[in-house]
Amino acid sequence: MLSVPLIYNNEIIGVIELLNKKNGNFTSEDEELLHALADQAAISIAQSRILESQQSNIINIAEILVTAQDSYIQEKKGHARRVAKYAYLTGKNIGLSENELKNLHYASILHDIGFIKFSLGEQMIKEKCKQHPQFGYEMIKPIPLWSNAAEIILNHHERYDGRGYPSGKGGEEIPLGSRIIFVAEVFDVLTSKNSYREQIDYDAAIKEIEEHAGTQFDPAVIKAFKEAIKDSDIIID
Numbered sequence: 001m002l003s004v005p006l007i008y009n010n011e012i013i014g015v016i017e018l019l020n021k022k023n024g025n026f027t028s029e030d031e032e033l034l035h036a037l038a039d040q041a042a043i044s045i046a047q048s049r050i051l052e053s054q055q056s057n058i059i060n061i062a063e064i065l066v067t068a069q070d071s072y073i074q075e076k077k078g079h080a081r082r083v084a085k086y087a088y089l090t091g092k093n094i095g096l097s098e099n100e101l102k103n104l105h106y107a108s109i110l111h112d113i114g115f116i117k118f119s120l121g122e123q124m125i126k127e128k129c130k131q132h133p134q135f136g137y138e139m140i141k142p143i144p145l146w147s148n149a150a151e152i153i154l155n156h157h158e159r160y161d162g163r164g165y166p167s168g169k170g171g172e173e174i175p176l177g178s179r180i181i182f183v184a185e186v187f188d189v190l191t192s193k194n195s196y197r198e199q200i201d202y203d204a205a206i207k208e209i210e211e212h213a214g215t216q217f218d219p220a221v222i223k224a225f226k227e228a229i230k231d232s233d234i235i236i237d
Contacts, residue, residue, distance in 0.1 A: 160215060
């Protein structure tokens with residue numbers, strides 16, 4: 001038997017053992033090779049643990065930010081989580097990869113985080129509100145694991161016909177995740193209780209969204225959204 005410890009930063013994090021060599025006994029050359037393999041394995045394991053820790057921290061940060069957002073704007077309480085659920089189902093139906101779905105989730109749950117930079121009075125001023133994608137982008141972009149999510153947040157109010165904000169992008173120029181969130185967000189606004197418009201049911205909301213296919217929304221995203229929501233167990237109050 002030949003055993004070699006896995007060492008990273010002077011800490012033993014595991015052991016590699018070789019048993020029953022096929023021909024003869026283990027040699028010093030075998031031990032040297034195993035040490036080299038152990039060094040690489042130790043680095044890989046340590047990096048994996050660091051990544052897991054970072055991802056755990058990112059999840060905690062997202063939860064803190066969403067809770068802060070819900071507390072700051074009572075009327076939007078629960079909105080981000082519902083949008084994230086609708087967006088995830090739509091993205092999965094479209095066939096996004098696991099990594100793309102993860103970016104979409106974080107962008108969805110934080111898409112309105114820019115609003116916390118406004119005073120309560122400023123939230124009622126339309127031109128001020130149009131700045132929230134840019135503010136959200138600036139808040140999220142510095143976090144490396146959220147760089148792709150930040151781009152989605154920045155563009156989630158761009159219209160398919162190029163008449164949205166902040167940059168007036170159109171069609172395929174708008175990130176797919178942003179196009180998905182736009183449909184999911186409007187659907188949630190239409191079907192939720194709020195002070196600035198009457199709540200409507202599922203069918204009426206879908207009809208209203210479809211009326212803006214090709215102008216406000218990507219027709220392909222609307223189709224995927226309808227299929228995803230229809231096959232889910234989501235209940236609209």
